[in-house]
Amino acid sequence: xxxxxxxxxxxxxxxxxxxxxxxxxxxxxxxxxxxxxxxxxxxxxxxxxxxxxxxxxxxxxxxxxxxxxxxxxxxxxxxxxxxxxxxxxxxxxxxxxxxxxxxxxxxxxxxxxxxxxxxxxxxxxxxxxxxxxxxxxxxxxxxxxxxxxxxxxxxxxxxxxxxxxxxxxxxxxxxxxxxxxxxxxxxxxxxxxxxxxxxxxxxxxxxxxxxxxxxxxxxxxxxxxxxxxxxxxxxxxxxxxxxxxxxxxxxxxxxxxxxxxxxxxxxxxxxxxxxxxxxxxxxxxxxxxxxxxxxxxxxxxxxxxxxxxxxxxxxxxxxxxxxxxxxxxxxxxxxxxxxxxxxxxxxxxxxxxxxxxxxxxxxxxxx
Amino acid sequence: xxxxxxxxxxxxxxxxxxxxxxxxxxxxxxxxxxxxxxxxxxxxxxxxxxxxxxxxxxxxxxxxxxxxxxxxxxxxxxxxxxxxxxxxxxxxxxxxxxxxxxxxxxxxxxxxxxxxxxxxxxxxxxxxxxxxxxxxxxxxxxxxxxxxxxxxxxxxxxxxxxxxxxxxxxxxxxxxxxxxxxxxxxxxxxxxxxxxxxxxxxxxxxxxxxxxxxxxxxxxxxxxxxxxxxxxxxxxxxxxxxxxxxxxxxxxxxxxxxxxxxxxxxxxxxxxxxxxxxxxxxxxxxxxxxxxxxxxxxxxxxxxxxxxxxxxxxxxxxx
Numbered sequence: 001x002x003x004x005x006x007x008x009x010x011x012x013x014x015x016x017x018x019x020x021x022x023x024x025x026x027x028x029x030x031x032x033x034x035x036x037x038x039x040x041x042x043x044x045x046x047x048x049x050x051x052x053x054x055x056x057x058x059x060x061x062x063x064x065x066x067x068x069x070x071x072x073x074x075x076x077x078x079x080x081x082x083x084x085x086x087x088x089x090x091x092x093x094x095x096x097x098x099x100x101x102x103x104x105x106x107x108x109x110x111x112x113x114x115x116x117x118x119x120x121x122x123x124x125x126x127x128x129x130x131x132x133x134x135x136x137x138x139x140x141x142x143x144x145x146x147x148x149x150x151x152x153x154x155x156x157x158x159x160x161x162x163x164x165x166x167x168x169x170x171x172x173x174x175x176x177x178x179x180x181x182x183x184x185x186x187x188x189x190x191x192x193x194x195x196x197x198x199x200x201x202x203x204x205x206x207x208x209x210x211x212x213x214x215x216x217x218x219x220x221x222x223x224x225x226x227x228x229x230x231x232x233x234x235x236x237x238x239x240x241x242x243x244x245x246x247x248x249x250x251x252x253x254x255x256x257x258x259x260x261x262x263x264x265x266x267x268x269x270x271x272x273x274x275x276x277x278x279x280x281x282x283x284x285x286x287x288x289x290x291x292x293x294x295x296x297x298x299x300x301x302x303x304x305x306x307x308x309x310x311x312x313x314x315x316x317x318x319x320x321x322x323x324x325x326x327x328x329x330x331x332x333x334x335x336x337x338x339x340x341x342x343x344x345x346x347x348x349x350x351x352x353x354x355x356x357x358x359x360x361x362x363x364x365x366x367x
Numbered sequence: 368x369x370x371x372x373x374x375x376x377x378x379x380x381x382x383x384x385x386x387x388x389x390x391x392x393x394x395x396x397x398x399x400x401x402x403x404x405x406x407x408x409x410x411x412x413x414x415x416x417x418x419x420x421x422x423x424x425x426x427x428x429x430x431x432x433x434x435x436x437x438x439x440x441x442x443x444x445x446x447x448x449x450x451x452x453x454x455x456x457x458x459x460x461x462x463x464x465x466x467x468x469x470x471x472x473x474x475x476x477x478x479x480x481x482x483x484x485x486x487x488x489x490x491x492x493x494x495x496x497x498x499x500x501x502x503x504x505x506x507x508x509x510x511x512x513x514x515x516x517x518x519x520x521x522x523x524x525x526x527x528x529x530x531x532x533x534x535x536x537x538x539x540x541x542x543x544x545x546x547x548x549x550x551x552x553x554x555x556x557x558x559x560x561x562x563x564x565x566x567x568x569x570x571x572x573x574x575x576x577x578x579x580x581x582x583x584x585x586x587x588x589x590x591x592x593x594x595x596x597x598x599x600x601x602x603x604x605x606x607x608x609x610x611x612x613x614x615x616x617x618x619x620x621x622x623x624x625x626x627x628x629x630x631x632x633x634x635x636x637x638x639x640x641x642x643x644x645x646x647x648x649x650x651x652x653x654x655x656x657x658x659x660x661x662x663x664x665x666x667x668x669x670x671x672x673x674x675x676x677x678x679x680x681x682x683x684x685x686x
Contacts, residue, residue, distance in 0.1 A: 052581050072584040079585040085578035089600045102587030150586065 001028050002063055002153040002186040004049060009058035011044060018044050019055070020210040026154075029184045035197040036207035037233070042190045045207070046156050049188065050079045062153060073102070078147035082159040084139045086131035092142050093118075093127040099150045117145045120182065137168045144179065154186040162191065173199055194234045198222065206230045224353075228360040231285045231353060237317055240291065240327045243357065244284035246272065255284060255347070258323030262347045263300045265367055272354065275363040282363070283355040288317060290351030291329035293336070294344040301344035306336045320345055398661070404654035409460065412651045426456040427651035431659075433457070434465040434473040477656060480638040485663065487549055487634060488617040491556035495613045496606060498557070499564025500572075504598065506565070507572040508580075518569070521562045529559065530622050537626050547628045555623055560613040567612070571605025572598065607674035611667065618664055635660050 004026040011019040018041045026032045034042040047053040049060055051072030060068045067075050078099070086095050093114060100110045118124045121141045131139060140160060147155050161172045177200055180187055191197055197204050198218040206213040206221060206229075214226035225231035231239045245256040246269070253268040254261040272282070294301050307319030307326065311333060318336045320327045320343070329345065336343055349367040356363055404412050406423040438461050447458060454472075457464055465473045502521075506514060536555070537546065545551035575598060583593035599606070625637040639656040668675070 050585050052584065071589075072581070073587045073589060075585075076587075077585065079582065081578045081582060083576060083578055085576065085582040087579060087582075087597060087601075089603075098583070099586035102583075102592075146582075146586075 003028050003061075004154055004186065004188070005059075005061040005064075006045070006049070007059040007061065009045065009048060009060065010056045011041075011048065011053070012056055013044075018210050019048070022058070022210075022212055024205060024212065024215065026186060026188060029186055031180050031187045031189065031200060031202045032205060033189045033191060033197040033201035033203075034205045034207055035191060035194060035201075035234070036213075037192055040207040041210040042192075042207045043158055046079075046158055046188060046190045049154075050077055050156050051075050052079070076150075076152050077154045077156055078150060078152040080143050080147050080155065080157040080160045082162050084131075084143040084160075086134075086139055086142055086146075088131055090130075091127065092123065092129050092131065092134070095131065095142060096127075096146050096149055099146060103150070113149050114145075117148050120179075121145050121148075136164050137172060140164065140172060141175075144176075148179075148183065148185075152185070154188065157187065157189045159191050160189075161196070162193070169196075176200060194236065198234070204234075206233060208233075224362070224364070224366075225285075226362050228283060228285070228355050231355070231362075235287055237288055237328055237330075239285045239287050239353070241283055241285045241355075242325050242327075244282045244354070245280070246282060255352075257284060257327070258325030260302055260304070260323040262302060264347075264349050264352070268349070268365070268367060271365045271367075272363065275354075275365060277354065277356065277363050281357040283357050284347075285353040285355060286327075286347050286351055288328045288330035290348045291320070291327050292346050292348055293318070293320075293329055293331055294346075297344050298346075301346045304343060304345045306341045306343055307339050309336060309339060318343075401654050401657050401661075404651060405658045407651055407654075409649060409651050412654070424456065425453075426460060427649075427655035428659075429453045429456055430460075430462075430649065430652045431477055431655045432475055434475050435462040436465055437461065438463050476633075476638065477635070480633055480635045481659070483549065483628075483632055484618060484634040484636070484660075487552045487556065487632070488614055488663075490549075491553045491560065491617045492610055492613040494553070494557040495560035495564045496568075496610050498561050499568045499609060500599075500602065500606060502561075502565045503568035503572050504594065506569055508577065518566070521565050524558070524562045533622060533626050536623065540627055545627075547630060547632050549632045551627060552624065552632060552634070555627070556617040556620060559620075560616055563616075564609050564613060567609045568602070568605055571602050571609075574605075575601045604674045607671040611671055611675065614667055615664055 006022050006024045009019050009022040011017075020041075022041075022045060024032075034045060036042045044053055048055050048068075051067070051070060051074075055068055058068070059066050062075060062077070086092075087098065090098065096114045096117065097110050100113060105113075114127070115124070118127060121144065123138060123141050123145060126134060126138055126142070131142065134142065143160065147157075157176075161169045161176070164172060173196060180200075189196075189200060201218055203215060204218055204221045205215045208229050214221055214230045216224075221230060221234055225234060225239075228241065232241060242257045247254055247256070247261075248266075248269050251263070252266045253264045255264050255268075256262075292301075297303070302322075304320045304322050304327075307321055309319070310317040313333065316331050316333050316335060318329045318331055319339075320329055322345070327345070352367065354363040354365045355361065403421075405427050406425065407418070407421050408424060408426070411418045411421045435457060438458070442458055442463070447455065450458060454464055467473050505511065506518060511517065540546040540551055545554070579597050579601060580590070580593040583597050584590065588596065619636065620634075621636040624634045628634065628637070635656070639653055639660065
């Protein structure tokens with residue numbers, strides 16, 4: 001049983017306020033990903049939990065016990081660094097045995113543990129090598145192995161696969177997931193890569209400028225972003241975002257983007273009022289897959305012109321000139337033959353998000 | 368294209384080798400000269416033009432380790448016959464060995480001075496490197512108030528030519544009874560070298576990623592343990608290089624040794640040139656003393672050559 005609780009964590013680096021009043025509970029066996037752009041405080045938060053960074057105020061509790069005044073060595077957590085930090089003067093075996101030597105286990109026990117962890121990671125053949133003789137992926141496995149041998153209360157990972165190439169990153173992602181399922185250790189994982197976050201996390205914590213933006217399952221965060229920042233940070237290509245001019249007509253509500261009106265269900269105006277939206281202060285966000293295209297005019301579709309097309313194999317991303325703005329749509333590959341063509345588009349109301357322009361917060365309207 | 372580039376590459380290689388060869392010859396020529404002089408007969412050592420071909424002999428080394436006096440008259444054949452071979456070499460040169468009341472050969476002070484040099488250079492090197500490493504670690508890893516100023520202050524101790532303070536040092540040392548003591552020179556050489564060691568070691572320790580220690584800290588080690596188990600082995604190359612420099616400085620130091628010591632704690636550098644022969648400057652003896660004096664530094668550097676050549680970090684960190 002390991003539960004990690006952060007209560008009102010606050011930290012400054014000189015004049016920079018890196019962590020602002022963070023509250024978060026990581027449940028036993030949960031895999032939580034801290035996601036955010038560089039400089040958002042995610043790594044500092046992780047290092048604070050490990051005891052590698054002091055905090056100015058607040059409490060860090062591991063299993064209900066405050067640990068913010070304990071040394072890193074007394075917190076019984078493991079840390080996987082982005083650069084792995086494998087000791088170059090020790091072999092892989094010695095690297096993995098190193099944490100066990102700290103707790104003065106006897107030789108046979110150490111050997112047994114190292115061998116079994118090495119087996120589960122498939123690195124038994126590398127045990128006598130030096131880290132310098134390993135590939136990036138293998139270094140990564142050894143670093144993870146070193147964090148697992150001690151059976152720590154929690155494993156903290158700081159962009160562990162960030163420096164691998166794209167292909168290897170994908171396979172390591174799967175491996176990390178498998179390991180977490182096998183070991184069930186409470187894990188906190190820091191990354192700026194939203195794909196990693198989506199694929200690995202039980203829950204994602206989106207951070208920006210030292211503040212928690214949203215905490216939720218990958219599905220929640222993707223489908224119901226709490227604010228403009230989260231909406232645009234999670235998902236690739238990024239969510240279309242434009243100022244929306246909303247007017248009520250006889251047949252329903254029309255939402256005008258860049259001067260072009262899109263039809264929306266009549267229920268929208270009531271919900272906007274309920275959410276306290278002010279006229280002229282609403283942003284509409286829609287992911288490229290929420291922009292639907294048609295080759296011929298259809299009910300509810302408006303005429304637009306295609307721009308640049310990015311063919312991605314499985315699908316295309318098409319830029320659409322909508323009045324004076326550009327919307328990006330996701331289509332079947334080859335759906336739009338080229339730039340400058342006439343197509344018809346509509347916005348799927350179920351995939352539309354409305355935000356307050358001033359605060360950036362979601363108005364939480366679900367159609 | 369490939370052929371051309373290979374050919375030009377080969378040519379470039381040959382030129383490089385030729386240049387290195389010439390430089391090596393220039394650098395080694397004084398060592399060749401002093402070494403051959405140490406094995407020359409005295410007449411040939413000072414002949415003009417210098418003689419290149421000669422019959423090597425070890426008489427200078429026998430002279431180096433003994434005290435001698437000028438022969439006043441011819442040696443009687445019985446005495447000459449009874450003398451061991453090495454004494455004959457001295458007698459051939461027109462000198463006799465000084466003997467004490469029991470008739471034993473009196474040794475020169477060279478071995479003592481040599482041992483003094485070893486004691487003082489080794490101890491001060493160990494002290495300077497240890498202090499330098501610990502200080503550098505502190506500067507490298509912790510936020511030290513006024514770090515830049517302190518580091519500048521440490522460096523500034525090297526900005527004055529040391530000889531400027533020789534007289535005040537002599538007076539102070541005399542006042543506290545440190546002159547002509549091993550401790551006196553050890554303190555002095557440590558003080559010389561420690562600033563250099565701090566700066567050099569700071570560079571090396573800065574190169575060691577702090578994640579190494581952090582990994583150890585998280586894995587249950589104290590900072591002290593992390594320092595000894597991780598930082599020191601990683602800094603071995605830097606420590607070796609620093610030690611070589613400190614050792615050479617302490618080993619070669621002449622001016623202060625000359626002023627602050629005269630007997631008990633005198634090191635080899637001021638002693639060797641004082642080895643005049645009886646009646647004339649015996650260059651072969653000085654050369655012999657110098658050749659032996661060269662050896663410890665050569666051996667020390669040779670033993671540490673792998674550390675000096677090896678790259679700092681060898682790829683276990685991805686940057």
